[in-house]
Amino acid sequence: MRWDHLFDDLAGQLEHELHAEELDLQQEEERLRLGRLELRGRLAVVLREREPERRILTLRTHDGALSRVRLRSLGRDWLAGDLVDLGAAQVVVPLRAVESLVLDVEQAQRTLEPTPARDDLSARLGLSFLLRDLCRRRTPLTVQTAVGDLHGTVDRVGRDHLDLAVHDRDTPRRATAVQQVRLVPFDQVLLVRL
Numbered sequence: 001m002r003w004d005h006l007f008d009d010l011a012g013q014l015e016h017e018l019h020a021e022e023l024d025l026q027q028e029e030e031r032l033r034l035g036r037l038e039l040r041g042r043l044a045v046v047l048r049e050r051e052p053e054r055r056i057l058t059l060r061t062h063d064g065a066l067s068r069v070r071l072r073s074l075g076r077d078w079l080a081g082d083l084v085d086l087g088a089a090q091v092v093v094p095l096r097a098v099e100s101l102v103l104d105v106e107q108a109q110r111t112l113e114p115t116p117a118r119d120d121l122s123a124r125l126g127l128s129f130l131l132r133d134l135c136r137r138r139t140p141l142t143v144q145t146a147v148g149d150l151h152g153t154v155d156r157v158g159r160d161h162l163d164l165a166v167h168d169r170d171t172p173r174r175a176t177a178v179q180q181v182r183l184v185p186f187d188q189v190l191l192v193r194l
Contacts, residue, residue: 034112039095040123042111043079047071049110056084058102059093061190063146066102067091075125083193092192094127127186131157134194138173143184144191150182161185 049055055071068084069091077096083089103111134141135154143150143164153173156163162184167177 037112039098039101040074040076041115043071043074044115045111045113046107047074048115054107055081057107060099060102061093061097061144062099063144063190064099065144065190067093067191069093073122075122075127075130078127078130080130090194092127092130092194094186094189096187097190127189128157128159131162131192134192135162139194140169140173142169142193143189144193145184145188146190150184152178152182155181160187162189 046055046057052070056068057071058066058068060066069079069081070084071079071081072090073080078092078094080090080092083091131154135157138153140151140153143152143162150164150166151169152164152166154162155165164182164184165173165178166180166182167173168179171177
């Protein structure tokens with residue numbers, strides 16, 4: 001009889017230790033996963049939200065400006081969306097221009113959820129590709145830098161900069177309307193408003 005209790009007790013201890021070891025392993029795997037998590041991955045979780053209101057986030061650029069953006073797209077090194085407070089204005093923000101994201105506790109917790117690995121084409125498209133497309137379309141835009149805003153049309157996009165033909169906001173890009181051409185390094189671009 002006592003042997004039965006002894007064996008039951010040993011079996012219970014072994015089961016408890018195996019369960020504790022498995023739990024430790026799961027916790028370590030989760031720490032490793034979180035350690036590999038990138039900002040783009042957390043934004044991808046926000047982008048997958050079905051309800052448009054849950055895709056709204058507040059971002060702060062390096063100049064201290066806060067913008068509420070409804071996330072629409074995500075590239076390799078940029079995000080695009082609609083400015084919530086400015087009606088139909090669309091923006092492109094280089095990820096390196098983001099000083100911080102301002103999230104509530106629930107939203108921050110949701111961004112920690114695992115994301116399924118996808119070979120997403122947009123994940124490979126860099127800022128220069130997007131700017132070249134805007135150049136090709138001759139889209140008038142405003143480039144926000146830490147010093148101020150520049151309005152015009154992108155004439156060319158290099159590897160690390162863009163040529164912006166500066167003209168009045170209400171004037172289409174014509175040779176006679178161009179006041180100057182600004183070569184703006186990408187690392188100076190905080191936000192592009194369309």
